[in-house]
Amino acid sequence: MSHPVRRSPAPPRPSSRPGRRPRTRLAGLVTLIVLATVALTGCGDETAGADDSGPLRVGYQRFGGLSLVKARNAAPDVEWSLFESGPALTEALKAGAIDIGQVGEAPPVFAAAGKIRFRIIGTSAPVPQGEAVLVKEDRGFRDFADLRGRTVALNKGSNVHWLLVRLLEANNMTLADINVKYLKPAEARPAFDNNQVDAWIIWDPYFALAEQPGVRILADATGLASNREYVLVSPQALESRSDQIRTFLETYRSTTDWGIANPEERTRTLAPELKIDEATTARALARSAQPLAPVTPAIGAELQAIADGFTTLELVPGPVDIASLVDDRYNAVFG
Known part of the structure; x- marks a missing residue:
């Protein structure tokens, strides 16, 4: 708490304003508490934000x-937090704001390079057709090599x-x-629509939403990247x-399996949650919804090869030992 500034003698304060000094002390105490809380949240250690008595916090x-x-309300006892991208979700793990979450294959590497503490407890079957390079038809690009010297937008670390x-x-x-331009999806879509970038590399459902007349899929990840989902959890x-985690994962697995077995009902259920029309939702789900899988x-x-690739290009400080973060204790749930 800061000390009062000493001033030259002044007449006594009127007695009609009682309690001024106690309020000042209280404000200072509150400030210290807030600052201490922020410091703990930002430090990224395994105890940050821990509250084992509350609901499981899912990103x-x-x-x-x-x-x-979430759309089926299959896990009513959890606390949900929505994120636009995987890097934003891993930052929430660092801050202790969530306990568990799902991301793509690059965010774990960037998170590990940033000293964020987590474990990888589950994955999915490959989803190579769920991400792609989009261009405008009238630009005349026919393959990725045509983008030499051009501006390509994507979300960094995703x-x-x-x-x-x-x-x-x-x-x-x-x-x-x-020329790589790092833009979040909400920034990249208008830049792409207005020809401020030549190509946009993006994932579903943003990918499906951008598939408008005049837009061409230049390439997807087939034969290049698995594009799996990964389930991350904080060590705490x-x-x-x-x-709680096991129970939630069992629900996650059974709900995913139900959706794959019932694609039409899955579309009707998920479209309102996504705020996307059913036709677009169905198109994205048909190529991107895959069963969950154990980590092996x-x-x-596979993850280590991705980490080594980013390290070689100096996109992350290396080396990054991502393979050691794989934890198979829940494989029976995913298998």
């Missing part, structure tokens, strides 16, 4: 399998960042051959909320 992205769990790396490799190009929650040594190796 999700619009469209992922967790959106279906799954499409790895797709960019793989596309460059496949076309004997480097990052120096294109992993140790103190193991039963092969999954760890």
